[in-house]
Amino acid sequence: MAVRPYVLLSVAASLDGCIDDTSTARLLLSNEEDFDRVDEVRAGADAILVGANTIRADNPRLVVRSARRREERLADGRPATPLKVTLTGSGDVDPGAAFFTTGDTEKLVYTTECAAPAVRARVGDVATVVTAGRRIDVHAVLADLVDRKVERLMVEGGGATHTLFLTAGVVDELHVVYAPFFVGQADAPRFVNPARFPQNPGCRMTLTETRQLGDVVLLCYRPRAAP
Template identity: 60%
Template sequence: MAERPYILLSCGMSLDGYLDDASERRLLLSNDADFDRVDEERSRVDAILVGASTIRQDDPRLLVRSAQRRADRVARGEPADPVKVTVTGRGDLDPAAAFFTTGASAKLVYCASPGVPAARDLLGAAATVVDGGDPVDVSRVADDLGVRGVRRLMVEGGGRMHTQFLTAGIADELQLVVAPFFVGDARAPRFVHDGDFRWGPDHRAILAEVRQIGDVVLLRYALSDRFGMP
């Protein structure tokens, strides 16, 4: 059986733990220097995963932005951009979303079993729809990605996805950027939801690095004994 990918969770949050505010406009939690750092991380992975809610709300492209990094990937024999992956319960995604229409890399949609036929009809050639179980099991998703050749997976959100990977205990690394402001609105999405997490007062995560990047701070946590694998 293929090895499960190295799983990196990447997230930015406010001082009070929010991923966004409750407005329709996307809240920027980082700065240009950190966005460039994230781009470097993207250039080093084989696939990037976001939840379906993130696609609906933020319409992300999930591409490597730097032309040099894209060229370096091609020189290594890799696609210019990582594979795009999403997880959905209902499968009701817009095939015109930037997730599907930008970049030449493969797009994988892991859908809950009952929604697979409708999702395949809706998305057509825009993506490969994979049965992810009922409900979708992120451990099953990770194992299938390993079979497909994904060695490093970057999970960029949202809160439901971070929660599922953390509570499943399969994340290897967490990169958490903290912005220097508060959101203060309980309607806004949080970094994680309620769950049974492996890391608690009696099993503390290992803080591997603290780095100031302009006015934000990066916290890197080692979540498994595979931390730092290339």
């Protein structure tokens, strides 16, 4: 088996499986108690990954918020915030986005052979651009991250990225937080897109933890190897 980082996929969704709605405002699915839990998980990671669609839609900073946790990372000889990683097939990334401009840590952009020259010209020296195949190959991404000493990767979305990692069978741990409401919009972004998943009725995941955090609930799963 090829060596790769331990992959933890984290998502917050409505009860009908939406990770956002169709408005331009950010949809808050979680609460402060869970935000702190996510911050703790981030602090334990070597890298945090989101798709370029998430950067365009949410403009996330993807930093460790807690000063104490940042100090602990620095004391361990690690950057205050984990390495930040994004994937883009189209090459549509904004070097002025918070992903690139916040956090004193390295930023990586994985893209296709075709898009790589344009992405390098666009982001300049704010990020390292890495080619990951004719189409983005998640296994190539993970192999490159291992070469960069990433042992623990946290994947935070969005739906296309979740789908890519889950269908590839490379997720070791899944954290799902459910918000106590419905979005109810047919075209709202979903946790995953339609696909063939190894996590299916014939290969159920193992539930390892349930936790109430205020008005949301956390479910932790470990996928099983396909029979």
